[in-house]
Amino acid sequence: xxxxxxxxxxxxxxxxxxxxxxxxxxxxxxxxxxxxxxxxxxxxxxxxxxxxxxxxxxxxxxxxxxxxxxxxxxxxxxxxxxxxxxxxxxxxxxxxxxxxxxxxxxxxxxxxxxxxxxxxxxxxxxxxxxxxxxxxxxxxxxxxxxxxxxxxxxxxxxxxxxxxxxxxxxxxxxxxxxxxxxxxxxxxxxxxxxxxxxxxxxx
Amino acid sequence: xxxxxxxxxxxxxxxxxxxxxxxxxxxxxxxxxxxxxxxxxxxxxxxxxxxxxxxxxxxxxxxxxxxxxxxxxxxxxxxxxxxxxxxxxxxxxxxxxxxxxxxxxxxxxxxxxxxxxxxxxxxxxxxxxxxxxxxxxxxxxxxxxxxxxxxxxxxxxxxxxxxxxxxxxxxxxxxxxxxxxxxxxxxxxxxxxxxxxxxxxxx
Numbered sequence: 001x002x003x004x005x006x007x008x009x010x011x012x013x014x015x016x017x018x019x020x021x022x023x024x025x026x027x028x029x030x031x032x033x034x035x036x037x038x039x040x041x042x043x044x045x046x047x048x049x050x051x052x053x054x055x056x057x058x059x060x061x062x063x064x065x066x067x068x069x070x071x072x073x074x075x076x077x078x079x080x081x082x083x084x085x086x087x088x089x090x091x092x093x094x095x096x097x098x099x100x101x102x103x104x105x106x107x108x109x110x111x112x113x114x115x116x117x118x119x120x121x122x123x124x125x126x127x128x129x130x131x132x133x134x135x136x137x138x139x140x141x142x143x144x145x146x147x148x149x150x151x152x153x154x155x156x157x158x159x160x161x162x163x164x165x166x167x168x169x170x171x172x173x174x175x176x177x178x179x180x181x182x183x184x185x186x187x188x189x190x191x192x193x194x195x196x197x198x199x200x201x202x203x
Numbered sequence: 204x205x206x207x208x209x210x211x212x213x214x215x216x217x218x219x220x221x222x223x224x225x226x227x228x229x230x231x232x233x234x235x236x237x238x239x240x241x242x243x244x245x246x247x248x249x250x251x252x253x254x255x256x257x258x259x260x261x262x263x264x265x266x267x268x269x270x271x272x273x274x275x276x277x278x279x280x281x282x283x284x285x286x287x288x289x290x291x292x293x294x295x296x297x298x299x300x301x302x303x304x305x306x307x308x309x310x311x312x313x314x315x316x317x318x319x320x321x322x323x324x325x326x327x328x329x330x331x332x333x334x335x336x337x338x339x340x341x342x343x344x345x346x347x348x349x350x351x352x353x354x355x356x357x358x359x360x361x362x363x364x365x366x367x368x369x370x371x372x373x374x375x376x377x378x379x380x381x382x383x384x385x386x387x388x389x390x391x392x393x394x395x396x397x398x399x400x401x402x403x404x405x406x
Contacts, residue, residue, distance in 0.1 A: 031322075032236070032238040032239075033235070033236025033237070033238050033239050034236070034239070035235040035236050035238070035239020035240075036235075036236050036237070036238020036239040036240075037238075037239075115377065116319060116377070119234075157393055160385070160389075160390075160393045161393075161397075163378065164371050164393065164394065164397050167371055167374035167375070167377070167378065168367055168370055168371035168374065170374055170377070171370035171371065171373055171374040171377075172370070174318065174319070174370070174373070174374075175366065175370065182363070186363075187363075190360055190363045190364075190367065191367065194364075194367050194400075194401045197400040197401055197403065198397045198400055198401065200400065
């Protein structure tokens, strides 16, 4: 390294490289699955050498962990923002489902990795991601409970309703493709309505 | 081969071996993904040699194709049986969703392969499986349309309702695990009710 390299912000450059690697890994994991992806696939997708991958991430699993953590934190942020947009449980549920559905349409490539490759995480990383998913569940469970308490929702099995609502939104990542006739907003609107119907909201 | 081997029905023995290979492949694909599964994984899971795999299936892709075809035909059979159980669109939709949801809970291992590994099929096989999925769609679309015509369902977007109903059932394969507190019948009942709610059935 020459003395000149000190003029470049190393953190920023390193972060950009890491971002490229995460994006390369995300594309490969989404297409080939975690177990079907080699370091070479990730390096090729990021336009780097295989050796460069290990400079920044100690393993393929660490990349999956970082992608999963980033993805779950992003999802949690959008649904929390949705839930915080109103005091009314019906409006909150609508906003929660709209945000969750729109995210899974818009970010369908990363969302497939985030939802379908969890089993490949090492135990401590897996536990950390499961804790983030539990927070996601806690938000919808609280909304459903408040709606039931106020008599605006009607369901005998609120936990199963939450699983069905969240699951239908997650499933969007499986089938959604860019350039179709339904925009992420169209999908968000429809799934928001469906969430209210599943919860038995009084129209 | 000795002359004695003629006493054993060769078709039956070959079919049993093929079944073991399909089950081994299904377990491996479900755990490691299609691209993460080697012939050796399949052979080990089936308790055979790698060479034995190629005696019965010309490629890993042919195994995926056979598993996908069998799985889709089985799903189509249960939902058609459900739909044929009544003339009433609401009862038909309930039976369709019950059968689809229960199947994805009960057969969650094979259903993950059948739904999440489609992209790995060769073009002609992929087209054949997509045609089976289209038939599955046609059944629910016809039910929804008849319910709309009779005024018992209320939705402005029946195609999206079908996607949401079918998708929520498919998603069960992602999260369902044996031995939990919800039986496949519990799940079937709840998702059948949810399907009616999504379709806007008059209670």
